[in-house]
Amino acid sequence: MSQTAKRHRMSDAERYQAVTTARERFLAGDDRVRGVRPEVATSWYRCREHYHVDPSLSKAPPASAQDESSAEHTLEHEVVFAQLGGAAASISSEVESLGGVVAVTDGAGRILTVQGDKATLARAQDSNMAPWSCWSEWATGTNGMGTALEAPGPVLIRGPEHWCAGFDEWVCAGVAVRDPVTHDAVAVLDVSTWHANLPPEAAAWLSRAVGNARAGLRRRAHDSGAELAAAFAQTRARSGQAVAALDASGKVVIADEGASLFLGVPARVPALDPAVRWQPGLDLRRLARHAIKQARLDHGWVGSTQLVTELSNEPSRLTLRPVFLADQPIGTLAVFGTEHGDQMEHERPEPGLSPPARIVGVSGERMVLLHRPEVRFAEADGNDVWLITEEGRLQAAVHGIDKLEEELTGGEFMRVHRRFIVNLSCVRAVDRGSRGELSLIMDGAAREAVPVSRRNVPAVRRALGL
Secondary structure (H helix, E strand, O other): OOHHHHHHHHHHHHHHHHHHHHHHHHHOOOOOEEOOOHHHHHHHHHHHHHHOOOOOOOOOOEHHHOOHHHOOOOHHHHHHHHHHHHHHHHHHHHHHHOOEEEEEEEOOOEEEEEEEOHHHHHHHHHOOOOOOEEOEHHHHOOOHHHHHHHOOOOEEEEHHHOOOHHHOOEEEEEEEEEOOOOOOEEEEEEEEEEOOOOOOHHHHHHHHHHHHHHHHHHHHHHHHHHHHHHHHHHHHHHOOOEEEEEEOOOOEEEEOHHHHHHHOOOOOOOOOOHHHOEOOOOOOHHHHHHHHHHHHHOOOOOEEEEEEOOOOOOEEEEEEEEEEEOOEEEEEEEEEOOOOOEEOOOOOOOOOOOOOOEEEEEEOOEEEEEEHHHEEEEEEEOOEEEEEEOOEEEEEOOOOHHHHHHHOOOOOEEEEEOOEEEEHHHEEEEEEOOOOOEEEEEOOOOOOEEEEOHHHHHHHHHHHOO
16 A cells, blocks of 8 residues: 555544544533534534434434324425436446445435445445435434435535444435425435445436436426416406415515515516525415415315515405416415415414524534524625624535525524625614615624615514614
8 A cells, every 4th residue: 555545544544533532522512513524513413402313323213203294295206206216226336336325215314215235235224224214314313314304415424424323334425306496305315335435426426316306396396387477367367456476485486566565576577487586575485385285185275364564564464375286286376455265373483493592603623503692693605604793704504595594583583685684683773875775783893784675674674663
């Protein structure tokens, strides 16, 4: 063996030892994690603080012990599972040549199929890496399949980066296929090896293998946008009320003049592609998800509620009528000024969606666990998000400001601009521009100014009592 190879091997050993030590310290309650990649440190935090996963696990629990309602399989999902099963078979010979295995899970981390090298499959059986087992992060801790369900992109988990020491001999890479409308994980494709590193081309195998499934979901999403726009046109022609078409995530596909005022979006500008759909000034995500869930159970379901909009402090009546494509609910028509059907309760936090006790920031190799009041505001820079705190600017462990907004739902945090989330309790002053625009002056020596987008001005005024 060459001296270069020896040095490389030593660096791997040192890295593994550093990660092992960091995990032991973190298990003991030390939050000062060094030498661990941010996505791994964030996963450990979830495992310790939220999921309470036993780090001594050496086998994944059976899927039959999990809540079956956590993953509702639609026809679209079944198509994705079939596509990924074929994709797994297409790369199985390459994976087998490495002595590895390739697995497919559903959106709850339950293994549907696993294939590959026979000796490694036997090892996998010892860890219950087999059909009818659950590898979600909340069931089995940090691992390639479960952490891919939580992450925005591909993940690689090596040796002691696993939360459970019983899986330290594995190296696994996973990538999730997500619904392009709701961004919920539908399935995961994972490649795992025993006592061997994955080659660099493994990432290309995974990306290529999930490409067809992702393309199919994107086509379906575009078709759903066209169907929602057509349903909007039919309803608008015979209705005297303000109408908008919402997708399954609560974003606006198209709205008429009246609904555009309620929602703070352009009027009669269709957005069929889910990547460019309008984000309303009202948070309609839970209402939209509730409507889709009810429509799956009862195709004739119609619901109603009342919302406080930016136009008035008085609640506005709202009726939601599901829209279907190939017998599957794809969104709703929101009709303002009417109340028909089942009365939906005012929004309340769903189980498991309570705001996290800490926000994870990263500075170099150091992970910082921040209490919520320590964050003055967050600023997006592309897909990176920066937390402005008393400790300086820290990079958020999550990717994308939308994801951070989900984690901070409720309490003192408010999205005031497409690039900014503000801790309202840290607002020291408000600057008014000559054209009605607002800037929020934050606490701290720098007195940073955060702009407020025009459509958010009324909501910010109300929140600050102006």
